[in-house]
Amino acid sequence: MKRVMLVVAYDGTGYCGWQVQPNAVTVEGVLNQKLSELLHEDIKVTGASRTDSGVHALGNVAVFDTESRIPGEKFSYALNQRLPDDIRIQKSMEVEPDFHPRHCKCWKEYEYHIFNAEFANPIERLYSYFVYKKLNIEAMKQAAAHLIGEHDFKSFCSTAAQTETTVRTIYGIDVESQGNSIVIKVRGNGFLYNMVRIIAGTLVQVGLGFYEPDRVKEMLEAKDRTAAGPTAPACGLRLNEIFYNVDKNCG
């Protein structure tokens, strides 16, 4: 028995998110099916980030246990031959049997893409949030700076979520202009349900002038979901990468 880690990229457009659900096509479900077919075992993967319907990933992480003698690094090639072209394994490797993608310490990087122009660009439509009013990027940068550090992000968490604590640490937020696109890159040690999309929705409201940048401080202090801005659409979000401290203990 060995444990294999997969780095998984997918276009979330055609999936009802990561997590297996009855009567819905999910990324986890497709991986379970294709791995089980490949290995003639009943494989169930465990994912790091259970991304929502329509959210994309360049580097989500999953593990599974198998009796197979295929070397860890060969699974990427074998699986990619069977997967639909909107899911592609970027890397595979054998890991320690106690490595768990959600319980082991890590930090994650997400990107949120906004297309800001008078008219939408059809080839960006599946991967960005279209905003036709001109956004003030400097104001968005000022607002984002208030979110950096350790904070209680309860105002930036969808109420459906139940977690022990809503305190998280954001290491950095970059708001960058790339042509007509605005990219918000967020790195942190963990993210609450819908947290990056609520951050993006709030920064868009700031960029439109509905809120002053400093208002974000009050939003954090309120610890109330209704204090922050709306949840921006799923298609603008992509999980870039998850970094594990693989040299040290999992805990």
Add this chain to the structure above:
Amino acid sequence: MKRVMLVVAYDGTGYCGWQVQPNAVTVEGVLNQKLSELLHEDIKVTGASRTDSGVHALGNVAVFDTESRIPGEKFSYALNQRLPDDIRIQKSMEVEPDFHPRHCKCWKEYEYHIFNAEFANPIERLYSYFVYKKLNIEAMKQAAAHLIGEHDFKSFCSTAAQTETTVRTIYGIDVESQGNSIVIKVRGNGFLYNMVRIIAGTLVQVGLGFYEPDRVKEMLEAKDRTAAGPTAPACGLRLNEIFYNVDKNCG
């Protein structure tokens, strides 16, 4: 009666190209249908570039004649409300009645996108050509330089095409690396059938080391389609922009 020009962006993934065909969904066909519905006239647009199935555009150009009193610049808003989200008008304006998007002098800019990494990126798959072997960009740049200027591009034209002359002028070709993407940007006064895709396919062969960069000179001299490289896939191609000399005479 007035003539209106449209700048049209589209995701070519779902279309059998620009030009109207029986029993196929085309960009021209959708524009004709939506304009006719909007204006209660039988509208037939005339396009500048009859892009192939799967090719994208940020700025194709079309004109139509109408009795409508809607101001030229308002058509973009009215049409976008009716169009599917993979077609978006970027601009509309009234033009002179003798303005013809194919007969008036212009230059065009195309971009060809290659995704060059060990594994494909699902969110780039519809808009780039995936090449997993490492490409030598310097060699591609050297090869591209031979194509700049006025040449007989007969070797870079699909044999199906019938034109009076196969002499064209390329003003510039840039081969740029952007992360894992390689973008070939080509500007010229006219392009033969499949010309940019054959240029891209040839440059990929050079980047893979199958041809020396100087071989492109011999390919031009051969004036024979079989001398050049393969036609690269349609999805990597996008028509960026068409520039008309609108201050002067159309001819």
